[in-house]
Amino acid sequence: MGRKSNFYLILFLLALGGSLIALLRHMETGMPLLPGQEQLVWQVEARIDFEASGEPVTASLSIPDEKLPGFEMFEEHAASPGYGFSINDKKGARRAEWTKRDPLGDQSLYYSVQFLKSPFNDGTQKAPLKAREIPEYWDEALTLAADVVLDRARETSSSATSLTRELIKLLNAGNDDQNTALLLSTDSDRAQLLIELLSKEGIATRSVMGLYLEDARRRQTLTPMVEVWSGEQWVLFNPESGETGVPEDLLLWHRGGLSVLDVSGGSRSRLSFSMIRQSMPATHLANVSDENSLFSAIGVHRLPVEEQSMFKLLLLLPLGAAVVVFMRVIIGIRTAGTFMPILISLAFLQTSLVPGLVSFISVVAIGLLLRGYLSRLNLLLVARIATLIVLVIFVISILSIIGYQMGYATGMTITFFPMIIIAWTIERMSILWEEEGPKEVLLQGGGSLLVAILAYMMMQSTLLKHLTFNFPELNLVLLALILAMGNYTGYRFSELRRFRDMEPPH
Amino acid sequence: MIALWHNYQRMRSTGVLGMNCRNVEFISRYNERRLYPLVDDKLQTKLLAQDYGVPTPKLQFVVNTQHEVNGIESKLEALDSFVLKPAEGSGGKGILVVTGRAGENFVKASGAEISIADVKRHMTNTLAGLHSLGGRADVVIVEDVIAFDDQFAGYSFEGVPDIRIVVFRGYPVMAMMRLATHASDGKANLHQGAVGVGLAIDSGRCLNAVQHSRRVTHHPDTGLDLGKIDIPGWRDLLLLAAQCHDMTGLGYLGADIVLDKNLGPQLLELNARPGLSIQIANGRGLLPRLRHLETLPDSRRWQAARRVDYVIEHFREDATAH
Numbered sequence: 001m002g003r004k005s006n007f008y009l010i011l012f013l014l015a016l017g018g019s020l021i022a023l024l025r026h027m028e029t030g031m032p033l034l035p036g037q038e039q040l041v042w043q044v045e046a047r048i049d050f051e052a053s054g055e056p057v058t059a060s061l062s063i064p065d066e067k068l069p070g071f072e073m074f075e076e077h078a079a080s081p082g083y084g085f086s087i088n089d090k091k092g093a094r095r096a097e098w099t100k101r102d103p104l105g106d107q108s109l110y111y112s113v114q115f116l117k118s119p120f121n122d123g124t125q126k127a128p129l130k131a132r133e134i135p136e137y138w139d140e141a142l143t144l145a146a147d148v149v150l151d152r153a154r155e156t157s158s159s160a161t162s163l164t165r166e167l168i169k170l171l172n173a174g175n176d177d178q179n180t181a182l183l184l185s186t187d188s189d190r191a192q193l194l195i196e197l198l199s200k201e202g203i204a205t206r207s208v209m210g211l212y213l214e215d216a217r218r219r220q221t222l223t224p225m226v227e228v229w230s231g232e233q234w235v236l237f238n239p240e241s242g243e244t245g246v247p248e249d250l251l252l253w254h255r256g257g258l259s260v261l262d263v264s265g266g267s268r269s270r271l272s273f274s275m276i277r278q279s280m281p282a283t284h285l286a287n288v289s290d291e292n293s294l295f296s297a298i299g300v301h302r303l304p305v306e307e308q309s310m311f312k313l314l315l316l317l318p319l320g321a322a323v324v325v326f327m328r329v330i331i332g333i334r335t336a337g338t339f340m341p342i343l344i345s346l347a348f349l350q351t352s353l354v355p356g357l358v359s360f361i362s363v364v365a366i367g368l369l370l371r372g373y374l375s376r377l378n379l380l381l382v383a384r385i386a387t388l389i390v391l392v393i394f395v396i397s398i399l400s401i402i403g404y405q406m407g408y409a410t411g412m413t414i415t416f417f418p419m420i421i422i423a424w425t426i427e428r429m430s431i432l433w434e435e436e437g438p439k440e441v442l443l444q445g446g447g448s449l450l451v452a453i454l455a456y457m458m459m460q461s462t463l464l465k466h467l468t469f470n471f472p473e474l475n476l477v478l479l480a481l482i483l484a485m486g487n488y489t490g491y492r493f494s495e496l497r498r499f500r501d502m503e504p505p506h
Numbered sequence: 507m508i509a510l511w512h513n514y515q516r517m518r519s520t521g522v523l524g525m526n527c528r529n530v531e532f533i534s535r536y537n538e539r540r541l542y543p544l545v546d547d548k549l550q551t552k553l554l555a556q557d558y559g560v561p562t563p564k565l566q567f568v569v570n571t572q573h574e575v576n577g578i579e580s581k582l583e584a585l586d587s588f589v590l591k592p593a594e595g596s597g598g599k600g601i602l603v604v605t606g607r608a609g610e611n612f613v614k615a616s617g618a619e620i621s622i623a624d625v626k627r628h629m630t631n632t633l634a635g636l637h638s639l640g641g642r643a644d645v646v647i648v649e650d651v652i653a654f655d656d657q658f659a660g661y662s663f664e665g666v667p668d669i670r671i672v673v674f675r676g677y678p679v680m681a682m683m684r685l686a687t688h689a690s691d692g693k694a695n696l697h698q699g700a701v702g703v704g705l706a707i708d709s710g711r712c713l714n715a716v717q718h719s720r721r722v723t724h725h726p727d728t729g730l731d732l733g734k735i736d737i738p739g740w741r742d743l744l745l746l747a748a749q750c751h752d753m754t755g756l757g758y759l760g761a762d763i764v765l766d767k768n769l770g771p772q773l774l775e776l777n778a779r780p781g782l783s784i785q786i787a788n789g790r791g792l793l794p795r796l797r798h799l800e801t802l803p804d805s806r807r808w809q810a811a812r813r814v815d816y817v818i819e820h821f822r823e824d825a826t827a828h
Contacts (some may be wrong), residue, residue: 212744261631329526381636490513490524492526496513499517499785504520505714505823
């Protein structure tokens with residue numbers, strides 16, 4: 001019995017320790033226990049990769065202004081071991097510059113910046129200089145085509161902004177018209193083409209590189225956009241969608257003439273962004289200098305953004321694991337594969353629930369049909385699973401394409417499901433079908449989905465997301481809970497039903 | 507909700523063993539992991555049984571490699587009837603029963619004829635792991651066919667009636683007979699619709715019978731009265747089951763036994779994680795007997811025969827001995 005009481009003591013200490021650390025963190029750093037009492041902060045990290053050849057390197061990156069439409073800069077820093085770093089402000093264009101004498105091999109430079117959501121709006125409404133020259137490489141045919149397209153746009157418009165809108169419409173109509181087709185074929189960058197056309201018309205433009213902010217995204221790139229001077233102010237256009245104005249989730253990273261990234265002394269340079277949404281207590285924002293406390297040192301917030309967004313997901317996993325343990329041990333639901341439901345629910349987090357459910361069920365159902373044929377071929381297990389993986393990828397590609405053609409972008413989200421897991425699921429379900437019949441398949445498949453949905457709903461909850469990410473120590477409490485359930489010897493809920501008709505012998 | 511609470515109360519009072527309790531308090535406490543291969547691999551079980559003198563269908567030979575399959579005709583020639591079995595098969599998969607010959611061909615239990623090529627393909631598939639858990643490479647066991655006791659001819663539809671005895675710390679605690687039905691497709695799986703007949707542990711007489719968890723009195727296909735079931739030589743079965751503890755060292759196990767017309771009870775296979783349905787077939791929970799046996803001193807090292815006598819005396823069905 002001593003071992004048992006020891007066990008419960010450990011559980012108690014785990015739970016107590018977890019909650020105490022969380023409480024201390026709350027008092028020390030002012031991190032609120034409930035979500036919603038904090039300000040939204042976007043942390044964006046730009047990463048420059050290039051190959052250095054041993055010559056002196058200068059890398060220059062355009063970085064955003066301190067005040068942008070909808071955002072206000074809060075903090076910025078660069079991380080790049082061994083490099084000299086400075087921020088220059090030339091003619092209103094801020095640039096970060098890294099320098100090093102003789103680096104060799106693959107180099108990675110980081111620039112990280114935090115932006116607060118703010119109602120501030122663009123104040124830099126300086127009138128532009130004159131319109132730019134049209135490019136020299138336009139030959140006669142191109143000039144003619146440009147004239148035709150401009151004529152057509154001019155007819156249905158009345159101002160610089162409406163002309164831009166019409167032009168975008170014409171360009172997006174794409175290859176139906178030979179003139180636009182010709183223009184598009186010479187210039188792959190639509191924003192650049194739009195600027196050139198507008199310049200020809202004598203309208204002042206600025207090229208803009210925008211960054212769409214989405215929580216916990218990695219390897220994002222900038223979206224080229226165009227700003228057009230309407231006579232009084234700059235109006236932003238998205239040349240792909242024709243959307244005007246600055247969307248709420250768009251960060252104007254780069255504005256104006258110069259290039260976004262210049263690397264001299266290196267080759268194959270690449271720029272990518274990762275970003276994460278954080279909530280920061282107002283008090284924390286007030287005293288940024290108090291960064292050296294123990295809690296901020298061991299908090300997840302100190303990690304590079306790329307890792308942070310991964311941790312955001314990782315720290316949710318214990319929650320899913322606890323749901324699985326609860327459903328199996330206390331409720332007694334049968335699932336196909338012990339922790340497969342967690343993987344499904346992780347995929348749901350990416351796809352959102354209903355599209356995820358629809359695509360998962362359809363892929364598995366089609367897979368089962370195909371697997372039915374495979375079982376007649378008498379293949380060996382490894383070959384059978386490998387065949388299934390290939391088939392699943394085909395099915396997913398076809399569904400994505402059909403979905404896309406029918407106008408559902410959600411068709412693409414199927415790719416978030418882990419293929420190998422789906423293939424295994426189909427294999428297990430199919431064996432189950434042969435051995436135990438379709439009823440068992442429905443039971444276990446339904447059980448898995450039910451657990452996955454529950455885990456998804458837990459992991460989706462704002463409160464739990466906030467707690468697991470900002471108070472990682474609370475996972476100790478979860479651990480204690482899982483351990484306690486692991487030692488539960490009482491009846492499962494399902495057993496109350498299973499032994500329902502049991503009668504003692506006469 | 508109230509009905510569920512009622513169920514809970516009744517289960518507690520009859521001492522029904524739940525899955526969690528079985529796993530935590532019995533399987534993980536009394537069954538050492540390292541012993542599992544002894545029962546998960548039927549070849550090991552069989553060899554062990556032969557060493558301990560526990561009766562089991564006679565092993566003819568083992569096919570270990572694909573190479574041996576090619577020249578298998580000469581080895582099969584000497585056998586009129588035989589059973590092919592994967593050593594690590596699950597749920598009765600991959601078992602081929604050949605009961606006789608028709609010229610060049612073999613005759614299956616169902617009466618269908620198959621050629622030597624079919625037999626070889628079956629062996630190849632088994633070796634490659636088609637029938638084993640997780641698709642691991644396996645070996646083929648070739649053993650004697652059981653001559654079923656005619657006494658139970660009408661009690662099982664197509665399949666083979668087998669007797670499952672749960673043994674705890676070497677003491678048989680509960681027994682049931684599983685009868686295949688049309689609904690279970692000739693398989694002796696209770697949740698597929700086979701009939702489970704609870705047998706009195708002291709006498710081997712029918713206590714209670716269930717199909718799909720509901721009480722039945724007659725076999726649903728053959729209409730025979732299940733209440734008349736009375737296993738002959740019951741003590742030998744108990745003895746056989748009790749010996750399985752000595753030979754494997756597993757504290758909590760299920761022994762599957764069949765009756766051979768000439769050779770008496772034969773051990774088919776062992777299970778280190780026996781299911782809980784035996785309680786439904788018997789209409790009573792396992793816990794009172796398990797708890798009773800847990801109170802016995804650890805130092806007691808009784809012979810199987812003495813343990814069987816203890817069980818017959820203490821777990822009597824007609825009296826309330828325990």
